[in-house]
Amino acid sequence: xxxxxxxxxxxxRSYEQVCPVxxxxxxxxxxxxLLIVRDLMFGPLRFSxxxxxxxxxxxxxxxxxxxxxxxxxxxxxxxLPPPAARQVYALTARGRELGPVxxxxxxxxVGDWADADAxxxxxxxxxxxxxxxxxPSELGEPSWSAEIRLAEGTIGLEVAARPSSGGSLNxxxxxxxxxxxxxxxxxxxxxxxxxxxxxxxxxxxxxxERRGRLAVxxxxxxxxxxxxxxxxx
Amino acid sequence: xxxxxxxxxxxxRSYEQVCPVxxxxxxxxxxxxLLIVRDLMFGPLRFSxxxxxxxxxxxxxxxxxxxxxxxxxxxxxxxLPPPAARQVYALTARGRELGPVxxxxxxxxVGDWADADAxxxxxxxxxxxxxxxxxPSELGEPSWSAEIRLAEGTIGLEVAARPSSGGSLNxxxxxxxxxxxxxxxxxxxxxxxxxxxxxxxxxxxxxxERRGRLAVxxxxxxxxxxxxxxxxx
Numbered sequence: 001x002x003x004x005x006x007x008x009x010x011x012x013r014s015y016e017q018v019c020p021v022x023x024x025x026x027x028x029x030x031x032x033x034l035l036i037v038r039d040l041m042f043g044p045l046r047f048s049x050x051x052x053x054x055x056x057x058x059x060x061x062x063x064x065x066x067x068x069x070x071x072x073x074x075x076x077x078x079x080l081p082p083p084a085a086r087q088v089y090a091l092t093a094r095g096r097e098l099g100p101v102x103x104x105x106x107x108x109x110v111g112d113w114a115d116a117d118a119x120x121x122x123x124x125x126x127x128x129x130x131x132x133x134x135x136p137s138e139l140g141e142p143s144w145s146a147e148i149r150l151a152e153g154t155i156g157l158e159v160a161a162r163p164s165s166g167g168s169l170n171x172x173x174x175x176x177x178x179x180x181x182x183x184x185x186x187x188x189x190x191x192x193x194x195x196x197x198x199x200x201x202x203x204x205x206x207x208x209e210r211r212g213r214l215a216v217x218x219x220x221x222x223x224x225x226x227x228x229x230x231x232x233x
Numbered sequence: 234x235x236x237x238x239x240x241x242x243x244x245x246r247s248y249e250q251v252c253p254v255x256x257x258x259x260x261x262x263x264x265x266x267l268l269i270v271r272d273l274m275f276g277p278l279r280f281s282x283x284x285x286x287x288x289x290x291x292x293x294x295x296x297x298x299x300x301x302x303x304x305x306x307x308x309x310x311x312x313l314p315p316p317a318a319r320q321v322y323a324l325t326a327r328g329r330e331l332g333p334v335x336x337x338x339x340x341x342x343v344g345d346w347a348d349a350d351a352x353x354x355x356x357x358x359x360x361x362x363x364x365x366x367x368x369p370s371e372l373g374e375p376s377w378s379a380e381i382r383l384a385e386g387t388i389g390l391e392v393a394a395r396p397s398s399g400g401s402l403n404x405x406x407x408x409x410x411x412x413x414x415x416x417x418x419x420x421x422x423x424x425x426x427x428x429x430x431x432x433x434x435x436x437x438x439x440x441x442e443r444r445g446r447l448a449v450x451x452x453x454x455x456x457x458x459x460x461x462x463x464x465x466x
Contacts, residue, residue, distance in 0.1 A: 113253055
């Protein structure tokens with residue numbers, strides 16, 4: 001069965017190295033694969049949603065990648081009940097283990113991200129763009145919540161208390177829009193480009209506040225945590 | 234200048250997406266690129282060293298990748314003084330920012346790593362293989378040291394005290410062989426395959442100890458930290 005699946009899928013050439021990095025890239029190193037996984041990180045999508053989000057990827061190649069991801073156990077097809085009655089693709093538990101890989105790629109990518117205000121990400125990638133600016137390993141122990149008001153829209157952030165074990169990335173929950181009735185501990189108003197410049201250390205917080213490019217209101221402890229999370233100097 | 238460099242390098246097709254993940258993959262998503270960066274993580278290498286470590290990569294393609302990495306500012310060529318008088322490739326500060334990406338890929342790759350004893354990594358990748366088994370975010374605050382005795386050789390581990398900020402991955406220093414005169418707080422003797430099975434939760438620590446597959450001696454606090462770092466249940 002496994003063999004048949006493999007034969008029906010164009011499997012990438014293996015690096016043939018005894019190394020977990022090479023092994024991971026054997027599975028997800030093919031072009032487009034990690035972008036598909038990225039798009040599924042915030043929830044299941046239909047094939048047509050995936051196509052729309054990846055206009056540069058030909059539909060037959062997308063099909064091939066989806067078959068590969070299913071055969072490797074990273075993605076599963078789920079039939080939604082009526083009235084939706086559609087097939088969607090969802091990450092499996094193993095697929096969600098790629099969360100930290102995608103997050104670290106995003107954090108690296110922020111390092112040469114310019115003009116975020118002139119060329120912003122599409123709305124569906126807004127939460128991911130904010131996550132890319134966050135260092136959850138810098139967080140203290142408490143739980144808190146925030147609302148991040150961007151020109152593109154408002155995103156809710158919930159930070160869970162530090163667990164006794166497990167990665168810090170799982171402490172973050174972003175919602176677009178924020179849950180109704182949410183009463184955030186802290187509210188930030190800024191453009192995405194300002195947040196990128198603050199993260200990259202190109203802009204100092206106090207200067208951004210004086211120039212009216214950044215406004216933060218809320219409780220002192222949540223404000224301190226937010227600064228650590230977003231890497232403001 | 235930048236344009237010329239680009240023209241002289243076969244640049245990968247950009248994903249043309251406003252997203253830091255896509256941007257990162259524009260830079261390091263081409264086949265082999267991340268394996269080259271992986272090989273440079275433990276120090277500078279000559280072109281011939283890189284070739285030897287990546288036998289599946291044709292020399293002209295390796296040259297092309299190195300030109301690309303240099304043009305993107307991730308790698309630099311350094312001339313060693315006489316008597317060595319050779320050119321080596323080294324990661325720049327920006328290139329070292331890929332450390333967490335490689336580490337998370339490796340951690341993901343461990344998830345389907347089997348037969349680590351029958352097919353072990355080459356010696357030069359041994360430290361990286363051990364790093365792949367480590368969760369530095371699980372560490373407590375203190376500094377400590379360990380010696381990990383594998384069939385392939387003995388690796389030294391030094392853990393720095395938790396810094397007030399900055400990623401936890403930088404707390405780890407692995408050396409092969411351990412520094413002379415080192416007096417580790419804890420010593421582990423096991424095969425790499427046993428450590429992989431312990432990490433994956435396929436083997437319980439107490440069972441492995443009873444069967445003589447794992448021996449741990451040293452101070453109690455360092456032993457507790459080691460267990461957390463290597464994810465033993």
